[in-house]
Amino acid sequence: MRLAAAELLETREILPGQWIQAYHAPELATGSRAGQFVHVRTGDYSGLVLRRPFSLNTADPATGVVSIHFRVIGRGTEWFTRLRPGDAIDMLGPLGRPFEVDPRSRHLLLVAGGLGMAGVRMLADEAIRGGRQVTLLFGAASAREVYPSNLLPDEVEYVVATDDGSLGHHGFVTELVPAYEAWADQAFACGPSPMLAALAGLAAGRGRRMGVATLGRKRGAGRADPTGSPAARRKAFLQVSMEQNMGCAVGACLGCVVMTTEGTPQRVCREGPVFAAEEIAWEAGW
Ligand SMILES: Cc1cc2nc3c(=O)[nH]c(=O)nc-3n(C[C@H](O)[C@H](O)[C@H](O)COP(=O)(O)OP(=O)(O)OC[C@H]3O[C@@H](n4cnc5c(N)ncnc54)[C@H](O)[C@@H]3O)c2cc1C
Numbered sequence: 001m002r003l004a005a006a007e008l009l010e011t012r013e014i015l016p017g018q019w020i021q022a023y024h025a026p027e028l029a030t031g032s033r034a035g036q037f038v039h040v041r042t043g044d045y046s047g048l049v050l051r052r053p054f055s056l057n058t059a060d061p062a063t064g065v066v067s068i069h070f071r072v073i074g075r076g077t078e079w080f081t082r083l084r085p086g087d088a089i090d091m092l093g094p095l096g097r098p099f100e101v102d103p104r105s106r107h108l109l110l111v112a113g114g115l116g117m118a119g120v121r122m123l124a125d126e127a128i129r130g131g132r133q134v135t136l137l138f139g140a141a142s143a144r145e146v147y148p149s150n151l152l153p154d155e156v157e158y159v160v161a162t163d164d165g166s167l168g169h170h171g172f173v174t175e176l177v178p179a180y181e182a183w184a185d186q187a188f189a190c191g192p193s194p195m196l197a198a199l200a201g202l203a204a205g206r207g208r209r210m211g212v213a214t215l216g217r218k219r220g221a222g223r224a225d226p227t228g229s230p231a232a233r234r235k236a237f238l239q240v241s242m243e244q245n246m247g248c249a250v251g252a253c254l255g256c257v258v259m260t261t262e263g264t265p266q267r268v269c270r271e272g273p274v275f276a277a278e279e280i281a282w283e284a285g286w
Pocket residue numbers: 037052053054055056068069070071072073074075076077078115118119242243244245246273
């Protein structure tokens with residue numbers, strides 16, 4: 001984790017109220033991994049004290065450029081839209097624990113709901129660089145909010161669901177998942193909590209439904225890795241990126257905890273934001 005200078009290179013509204021901003025921040029572009037986030041300070045004239053957390057949407061070590069993708073919902077996010085190329089801000093990061101991909105996984109299923117795209121977008125880049133196949137299922141309320149396909153790598157299979165049926169599958173993005181269960185070696189998701197909870201339910205029943213398809217698969221059987229360790233998460237079928245309101249983002253204020261099935265509070269900013277789905281006590285309504 002470091003405090004890195006970031007110079008705005010490009011800012012554009014890709015959808016109504018949703019922006020992508022590219023920053024030259026070589027210290028962050030090198031060594032950041034998909035699933036991690038930055039904590040960004042707004043300028044003095046914003047009147048805001050707390051930094052704002054954003055997923056690293058992309059990070060390119062070759063050019064030193066990182067990007068964030070955000071929706072304007074309050075004063076902080078509105079402040080960012082007023083920045084112009086050449087403006088400098090500072091970013092604290094990379095923070096949090098990344099997605100863990102099993103080296104044996106060839107087929108990755110990414111599931112994003114709305115702004116959850118920002119949470120999984122960088123994983124698509126990493127996976128393709130690693131020679132993996134990626135299918136990305138994306139859910140939005142309507143066609144007006146569908147992430148543009150031209151902002152994704154060409155290699156990604158992109159499947160859209162809209163609540164009102166105005167584009168793609170008519171219904172929730174979770175309804176698309178069963179068709180990919182047998183194909184996917186692992187799944188990674190970011191989006192609204194009800195979506196993540198529904199996916200966790202599907203993943204929990206997957207072993208039963210897969211039947212013989214799981215025969216011959218051996219995910220580190222025989223040795224129990226400690227819950228929450230990178231090794232344990234790497235073996236999970238589904239990993240989720242959680243978003244909680246944050247204060248410090250460095251583990252000190254306990255403002256971001258979620259509860260695990262073992263009854264242990266976990267800080268989203270330190271032990272997360274990525275968790276194995278089976279770690280989280282979903283019935284608590286996170
Ligand atoms: C690890 C992490 C990664 C994130 N990544 C992204 C991202 O990539 N893109 C993006 O658009 N947003 C992301 N968020 C959410 C983003 O940080 C908030 O939208 C932002 O801080 C709001 O700031 P604001 O000053 O505009 O709004 P505020 O004035 O602070 O808040 C406006 C309203 O939004 C609510 N709110 C604020 N933060 C959150 C939150 N985290 N979850 C739910 N409701 C919230 C507030 O309660 C309030 O009602 C992420 C959050 C976390 C914890």
